[in-house]
Amino acid sequence: MFDNINLLTLAPVLNVQLLLDGLFIGAIFVLAAYGLALVWGVMNVKNLAQGEFVIMGGYLAWHFSTLGIHPILSMPLVIVIMFAFGWGLYISIIKWVVTRDLFTSLLATFGIALVLQQALNLAYGPEVRTADSGFATHAILGGLVTVAEIKIISFGLCIVLAGAVITFMKTSRMGQAIRATAQDARAAKIMGIDTERVYAFTYALNAAICGAAGVLVSMIWVIQPFYGIPHSIRAFVIVTAAGLGNIPGVILAGLGLGVAEQYSGFVLGLEFQQATALVLLLLVLIWRQIQLAQHRQVVQ
Amino acid sequence: MNPNMITVEKVSKSFGGVRANHEISITVPEGKITGLIGPNGSGKTTLFNSIVGYHPIDGGSIKFEGREISNLKVPQIARLGLLRTFQQTRIYGEMDCVKNMLISVPHRQATMTDMFKGYSAEQKEKAEALLEFVGLYQKRFLISGDLSFGQQKLLEFAMALMNDPKVLLLDEPTAGINPTLINGLIDRLKRANEEFGITLLVIEHNMRVIMNLAERIYCLAHGEMLAEGDPDEIQNDQRVIDAYLGAH
Amino acid sequence: MTSDNTLQTQGAASQAGGGKIALNPDRTPFYVYALILAFGIAAPFLFPAYTTQVALLWLMILFALTWDICGGQMGYNSLGNIFFFGAGMYISAVVQVGIFTDVGAYTSARGGEQLVLDYGDYFFSLIVGTLAAAVGCVVLAIALGRIVFGLRGPYFAIGTLGLALSARELAGTWQWIGGGSGIAMPVYPGLPHEKSVVFYAMLLILAILTFVFLRWLYSTRFGLAINAIRDDEEKAEAMGIHTLRHKLVAWSVAAFFLGMSGGVFGNLTGFVEPLEVAFPAATFGIFMVVMALLGGKGTLWGPVIGATLFHIVKEVTWTYLLGWQWVALGLLIVVNVVFFQEGIMGWMQRKWPERFGITVDQRMSTSGGAADAKEAGR
Numbered sequence: 017m018f019d020n021i022n023l024l025t026l027a028p029v030l031n032v033q034l035l036l037d038g039l040f041i042g043a044i045f046v047l048a049a050y051g052l053a054l055v056w057g058v059m060n061v062k063n064l065a066q067g068e069f070v071i072m073g074g075y076l077a078w079h080f081s082t083l084g085i086h087p088i089l090s091m092p093l094v095i096v097i098m099f100a101f102g103w104g105l106y107i108s109i110i111k112w113v114v115t116r117d118l119f120t121s122l123l124a125t126f127g128i129a130l131v132l133q134q135a136l137n138l139a140y141g142p143e144v145r146t147a148d149s150g151f152a153t154h155a156i157l158g159g160l161v162t163v164a165e166i167k168i169i170s171f172g173l174c175i176v177l178a179g180a181v182i183t184f185m186k187t188s189r190m191g192q193a194i195r196a197t198a199q200d201a202r203a204a205k206i207m208g209i210d211t212e213r214v215y216a217f218t219y220a221l222n223a224a225i226c227g228a229a230g231v232l233v234s235m236i237w238v239i240q241p242f243y244g245i246p247h248s249i250r251a252f253v254i255v256t257a258a259g260l261g262n263i264p265g266v267i268l269a270g271l272g273l274g275v276a277e278q279y280s281g282f283v284l285g286l287e288f289q290q291a292t293a294l295v296l297l298l299l300v301l302i303w304r305q306i307q308l309a310q311h312r313q314v315v316q
Numbered sequence: 317m318n319p320n321m322i323t324v325e326k327v328s329k330s331f332g333g334v335r336a337n338h339e340i341s342i343t344v345p346e347g348k349i350t351g352l353i354g355p356n357g358s359g360k361t362t363l364f365n366s367i368v369g370y371h372p373i374d375g376g377s378i379k380f381e382g383r384e385i386s387n388l389k390v391p392q393i394a395r396l397g398l399l400r401t402f403q404q405t406r407i408y409g410e411m412d413c414v415k416n417m418l419i420s421v422p423h424r425q426a427t428m429t430d431m432f433k434g435y436s437a438e439q440k441e442k443a444e445a446l447l448e449f450v451g452l453y454q455k456r457f458l459i460s461g462d463l464s465f466g467q468q469k470l471l472e473f474a475m476a477l478m479n480d481p482k483v484l485l486l487d488e489p490t491a492g493i494n495p496t497l498i499n500g501l502i503d504r505l506k507r508a509n510e511e512f513g514i515t516l517l518v519i520e521h522n523m524r525v526i527m528n529l530a531e532r533i534y535c536l537a538h539g540e541m542l543a544e545g546d547p548d549e550i551q552n553d554q555r556v557i558d559a560y561l562g563a564h
Numbered sequence: 565m566t567s568d569n570t571l572q573t574q575g576a577a578s579q580a581g582g583g584k585i586a587l588n589p590d591r592t593p594f595y596v597y598a599l600i601l602a603f604g605i606a607a608p609f610l611f612p613a614y615t616t617q618v619a620l621l622w623l624m625i626l627f628a629l630t631w632d633i634c635g636g637q638m639g640y641n642s643l644g645n646i647f648f649f650g651a652g653m654y655i656s657a658v659v660q661v662g663i664f665t666d667v668g669a670y671t672s673a674r675g676g677e678q679l680v681l682d683y684g685d686y687f688f689s690l691i692v693g694t695l696a697a698a699v700g701c702v703v704l705a706i707a708l709g710r711i712v713f714g715l716r717g718p719y720f721a722i723g724t725l726g727l728a729l730s731a732r733e734l735a736g737t738w739q740w741i742g743g744g745s746g747i748a749m750p751v752y753p754g755l756p757h758e759k760s761v762v763f764y765a766m767l768l769i770l771a772i773l774t775f776v777f778l779r780w781l782y783s784t785r786f787g788l789a790i791n792a793i794r795d796d797e798e799k800a801e802a803m804g805i806h807t808l809r810h811k812l813v814a815w816s817v818a819a820f821f822l823g824m825s826g827g828v829f830g831n832l833t834g835f836v837e838p839l840e841v842a843f844p845a846a847t848f849g850i851f852m853v854v855m856a857l858l859g860g861k862g863t864l865w866g867p868v869i870g871a872t873l874f875h876i877v878k879e880v881t882w883t884y885l886l887g888w889q890w891v892a893l894g895l896l897i898v899v900n901v902v903f904f905q906e907g908i909m910g911w912m913q914r915k916w917p918e919r920f921g922i923t924v925d926q927r928m929s930t931s932g933g934a935a936d937a938k939e940a941g942r
Binding site: 368390391394395399400402406407408409410411412414415418419420422423424426428430431432433434435440443444457458459462475479 | 585587781783784785786788789791792794795796798799800801802803804805806807809810813862922923924
Binding site for chain 3: 062109112113116117118119120122123124126127128129130131133134135138245249252256285287288290291294295297298301302304305308309
């Protein structure tokens with residue numbers, strides 16, 4: 017481990033590689049985290065199936081690529097399919113869970129996650145896959161840093177998608193309805209907002225965002241039916257660390273997590289890269305608990 | 317021997333930019349009933365919460381039986397004998413009334429092994445006697461969550477008595493109670509004070525109730541102490557009248 | 565409130581006496597216990613080919629019962645109790661191997677070195693290992709509980725899940741305990757069928773111990789206290805209850821029995837591996853929750869009923885729905901959680917409250933009519 021740290025100081029250009037890779041993948045984490053924060057903030061549903069939505073989007077993209085459609089071009093298709101899927105899930109299951117206690121929504125979404133994992137496994141098999149995007153890889157900075165074109169494109173698409181969603185939330189009627197419902201659902205209802213539609217839309221939107229993120233994951237990383245849980249954990253870590261409604265915080269935390277994973281993978285080894293999100297989850301929860309203990313809450 | 321059960325000295329508490337309490341000082345004498353009144357938002361509940369330990373205070377000191385408690389946590393303060401009831405009335409909704417009572421025995425000297433014992437015949441009798449005292453004896457085996465709001469309030473009061481408190485802080489005990497039943501509640505409060513010797517500090521909005529009940533009253537407004545005195549003095553204090561009517 | 569405002573005299577109350585009040589008395593008829601015990605003892609002889617399947621039933625019952633202590637009874641829904649199952653398994657394995665040889669050398673040999681013991685040594689190491697697992701898991705529960713029980717609601721669930729997953733990762737990378745390959749357990753010194761029966765008996769005994777212990781525990785103040793924490797923890801704190809103490813003890817009890825079951829299961833399987841055997845968080849870990857919910861959380865028999873039903877359904881669908889069994893399972897979870905959260909016991913208690921000693925006010929009961937406000941079944 018210390019050899020690896022030494023390496024970082026002896027060849028500082030390695031840091032650039034880790035940083036870039038971390039940012040590229042971190043941007044995707046930000047997307048999934050934003051979707052989770054959306055559903056959490058609006059409906060108080062902690063969607064444990066978040067990672068599975070991402071993976072499902074990835075598999076859809078991969079599937080389309082086997083049919084000859086380039087993954088990037090398939091993104092609009094995937095977004096539409098995932099949106100409809102999310103809407104369907106809301107009407108059939110989530111609708112009943114919104115008003116219940118928090119553990120119910122956790123377990124219900126976990127059940128959905130289980131079904132999705134296994135369904136994807138049945139449909140596509142347990143092999144790890146990547147959707148071939150056919151873009152070139154460049155070496156910069158004296159050949160020590162490799163940058164894949166597709167990663168840059170993915171980063172750009174993340175920005176575009178994020179921008180689109182945020183603009184939508186700020187300017188469209190539905191976006192405003194969503195924000196109103198998030199603040200006070202009863203007041204929104206009284207003012208004539210159809211909260212059921214808002215909830216369905218929000219959940220569907222989340223699924224679509226995750227699906228888009230999944231398309232990107234399938235191109236710059238890998239997909240596998242059981243890789244959903246790590247994505248869910250990452251989204252939780254980011255949202256818990258940043259706090260709901262704190263978009264700059266989510267961006268920072270997401271990018272930071274991506275970079276942290278790259279560094280831990282390099283310094284400690286690949287097995288520890290997977291554990292990074294987990295360790296950070298526990299740390300974030302402990303830190304949060306310490307914070308709460310210091311400012312003891314007032315009770316009605 | 318300190319005649320004051322609770323001594324609050326220049327206690328301040330702010331939430332963000334809002335100054336909920338500013339250098340409030342009150343004393344709660346032992347064995348007496350003290351009232352705390354003031355319009356909405358004057359800081360009464362904040363003061364209550366400070367006393368029972370729900371949040372740290374920004375400044376000042378709170379002493380219970382001469383001992384500083386502002387740095388203690390809620391369960392620790394409760395175990396010293398300082399209990400509070402809740403405005404929204406909190407009970408254990410899935411258990412029946414008797415169980416609500418039994419679990420409310422004092423935990424002052426509870427050791428690890430005490431956790432695994434049963435309840436003695438005296439404790440069970442006391443539980444039933446107190447339920448009788450508040451008029452819930454007939455309903456003692458009903459699930460407490462099924463009781464009406466007024467009945468739950470009485471149960472919460474009985475549970476507090478079960479805990480052998482030295483001081484009881486009551487947060488608007490008559491709120492939400494049918495006016496015809498308020499007299500019964502006042503009587504029970506008085507009896508708890510006279511017969512069981514429990515010191516009471518009561519937040520109240522119902523003027524008839526508090527003037528009838530308390531021997532000394534403090535009035536807060538805008539987070540500051542406005543006036544203090546016995547019921548007659550307070551009722552005739554122009555500042556108090558103005559604060560409630562909002563003339564300033 | 566009484567219909568008038570007069571206060572009752574003290575005299576009327578003391579006539580009632582304290583003798584009629586009992587905490588969670590067990591009214592289960594004796595023959596139910598007798599039947600179950602008879603089945604438990606006879607099963608390996610009646611259905612020798614299914615010995616291990618029925619053994620797993622006892623394991624499932626233990627899973628559901630231990631989850632319910634913190635979950636249904638105390639309101640802390642853990643998604644990571646499997647942590648103790650795996651920790652117990654590893655502790656037992658390390659102790660068992662460590663008695664006879666160097667653990668590090670053994671695990672790096674990756675099965676090259678086999679532990680062949682005679683009956684005496686085998687059972688000695690098994691007992692010592694299992695007890696070490698129990699003690700070790702209690703220590704872990706107390707140490708980790710201080711951190712974990714500061715989390716509330718969904719954060720507790722996610723935190724415990726994170727704990728279990730972290731342990732899984734750790735076990736997979738820690739070479740001394742075998743890393744990803746795990747630890748091969750000592751070989752049973754007898755014939756396979758004999759081994760099945762022996763481990764069947766151990767799991768049956770563990771399940772019975774767990775049930776009997778909990779039956780006693782829920783009849784003490786402890787049972788009442790954890791119910792109070794479930795119903796309103798802040799109220800419990802405001803009344804002076806030592807909530808942290810109770811939470812740690814509850815989790816320790818669960819850890820105790822789970823740890824032992826893990827130790828036994830590791831020996832039954834023959835090898836301890838982090839992903840599928842020790843910390844199967846997405847299978848056994850979730851089954852724990854689902855079974856308790858299905859049968860009715862917060863009751864003594866609910867987890868037992870739920871585990872039995874779940875196990876039977878699972879075994880049947882596994883055989884006949886191969887390929888789709890996980891989908892069926894996931895659907896079962898969703899349906900149970902969303903539409904039937906009271907579980908079987910909860911449903912029965914709502915339909916026939918008097919049979920379970922619950923008093924319902926005549927004016928308030930939905931079944932109306934015959935339901936009487938007097939104490940029933942006492």
